[in-house]
Amino acid sequence: MNTDKQLPEDEQVTRLLARHIANARFSDLPPAAVAAARRGVLDWLGCALAGSRHATLDILASVMQELNGQPQATVLGRDSKAGLLEAALINGQMGHVLDYDDTHMGGVVLHASSPVLAALLALSETTKASGADLIVAYACGFEAGVRIGQASPEHHRGGWHLTGTLGTFAASAAAARLLGLDEQRTVHALGIGGTQAGGMQQNRGTMCKSFHAGKAASNGLLAAKLAQKGFDSSMQIVEGNRGFCRIYSSVAAPQALVDGLGTRWEITRNGHKPYACGVVLHPAIDALIQLRKTYAIEPAKVSSISLRVHPLVLAITAVVEPRTGLKSKFSISHCAAVALHDGAAGTAQYTDARALDPAITALRLKTSAVADETLRNDEAHATVVADGKTYEIHVDHATGTVGNPMDDDAIRQKFLANAVPVIGKDRADKVCEWVASLEKQSDVSQLPVLCA
């Protein structure tokens, strides 16, 4: 049987969300949402370009090349093209491989831009889309992903990697909007997308983590393309008896899909990462970088680093001896060590070599962290003992969070640091300039070409 149930119209929340997406226009967006989209596009492109050279992408791209030789869409930073689905997969994975991409700061730990923008950029090369079209589709995808997460409050605790699962919905919604699907077909895009949702936290610290983002992009794109041609699905992929918010979460809150829809835009609560690692670690990194800067602490003289952090930090990152760059991105002791040793936590601090560097491993072993339930997740306290002296600091709002956002110039500097080594200064500057007036651009397909 079809498991859709009889529901009053106002409880058919998937349909209502689809209607919102199908009807969304650029003029509906507040200026803050447009600004957030510009910031999001620039930051994500930089992360993808920096990620394009990672060994993980070499493997993925070589397999994709073997499986498909059709040059349909640009692979960022790698001077090649791939099929539409393959390009979305590759670009989505490279956007997330460094764990440097943006994170929603409103309670749903979703890196929406990797799945959404990878799908949209690939699609933009076959459909004529303007910058305003891209912004609307991006905002709609973001909205769908975050709201479906809000409808599934225990989803993250259940063991899922939200960038894979919610990212698939987000990419489906965004691609549906860019293709101009009507309400019914947008419902189907969400239904076809959602039924492919996957990504297990078990794979944290492996190549699969960023693969989740790539698959979310390509699966979402496929869902929208199928829906466009009349492929169908349940009408209640979120709220149904066997719907997403019931089987992927022990608690269901389907009305979250529609509460304040059209008045609140979740993309305005996007956060950008100053550090290339798990976002929960950022307050502690801020603390140690500041301590080092303020007191000129010499790493070799440090006898202990003691941290008080939000409990989630230890739940996710209590690994003392990471052996690879990818694993070190989720190690509180590694992050503390590089922050204090280098005064930085960029891509250079999370390589395989750095994970095995004796200077860093020595500091890691001097680091301890305890959970403090009174702290918010953007807050941390650090105590360093060096040369017999004790230094303390408290960080109230980590850099890059909603309470302490990276400003436009900081995002631009981060983009340039990421992009210049891959596409050179001239083209990187051009991309900055182009994205700065994104809403006025008439042809988005120029963007992937600039970043090829």
Next chain:
Amino acid sequence: MNTDKQLPEDEQVTRLLARHIANARFSDLPPAAVAAARRGVLDWLGCALAGSRHATLDILASVMQELNGQPQATVLGRDSKAGLLEAALINGQMGHVLDYDDTHMGGVVLHASSPVLAALLALSETTKASGADLIVAYACGFEAGVRIGQASPEHHRGGWHLTGTLGTFAASAAAARLLGLDEQRTVHALGIGGTQAGGMQQNRGTMCKSFHAGKAASNGLLAAKLAQKGFDSSMQIVEGNRGFCRIYSSVAAPQALVDGLGTRWEITRNGHKPYACGVVLHPAIDALIQLRKTYAIEPAKVSSISLRVHPLVLAITAVVEPRTGLKSKFSISHCAAVALHDGAAGTAQYTDARALDPAITALRLKTSAVADETLRNDEAHATVVADGKTYEIHVDHATGTVGNPMDDDAIRQKFLANAVPVIGKDRADKVCEWVASLEKQSDVSQLPVLCA
């Protein structure tokens, strides 16, 4: 952090399963497993060929053609080729679209052959594989899918479509075996495959249901190809703290992965469907076909059809008025009506036209079914009142179950009925003959070509 935990060797069940797969040889298989593989291949090819003309496949194939034009692997029954992943997706979906393909009968409701054989056939066109290689890979994929289901006892009740979720593991394992991956890479194939596992029961009765089978095939194939090149994953995708048996099931039984491994082969418990609909409905269909045959009941004179069935039947199929062929496959009243009216429940009984046929809808409204907890799931009781007379029958073991299997000739007849309209009598006979000595064939890539 990487979420893999410290475990004694005998609890590293994913690794032990992978070792079994990597080391499996044709000579390890008992004759019953080889026979089950031959039966499985023939039956599945027929189902796929019959499904190849379904409207769902027209949509899927047209989108795939647009997304990729590389002719790498044969699309069954459609006189075309597609990329490797696309062919696996299309062939996997056509194998399951009619709900006519085989079903494991040992407690895990998995249609393993659609994901497994679609992946293996596509792969066989680029790797030189013998019939014996195919059989071993098929048996290993079957084993992995069923055992991971046994390790996750509440997975089905949780709302998942097992042919999508477990099917992804099954296809990953099978493809890993055909590619000859070592133990470590087979672990990774399972880890990359499992992290893509998806398929929601919410989509039952829609085009997405069989899409799950296709995606399982292509995702599993991709997982094995990535693992072959060194793409990594968790080493504990099943048993880990955030592993499959914990996050996709409210009860975890990881040791089921290894209990009796190598002595029991789950493929020997495969069941084949005489009817083109949900397997839980088969006992009731058997009952009504037999009643009609025995007493020459005239459909127009029937005043009531009363059924007593296993409770699962009503949980899944209590839909009275299906409006499409796909939905009618999960309607107990539709199945009862066509069984009594036509004395059959083949593909012709589950078309869109048949779902709306007034003669059938009239009988559907005269049908009632009650759950009886004392019945097994291959058992049913039927009472028909016609022309004032009452007829009763009890079916102990439905046709096609382990207790009452379809014999080789019945499977051959089913294959011919499915295949002849698509590839003609000559070629269909040739396929029967070829598969009858599958273990002696030197080149499996001949098979998809015969079924092109």
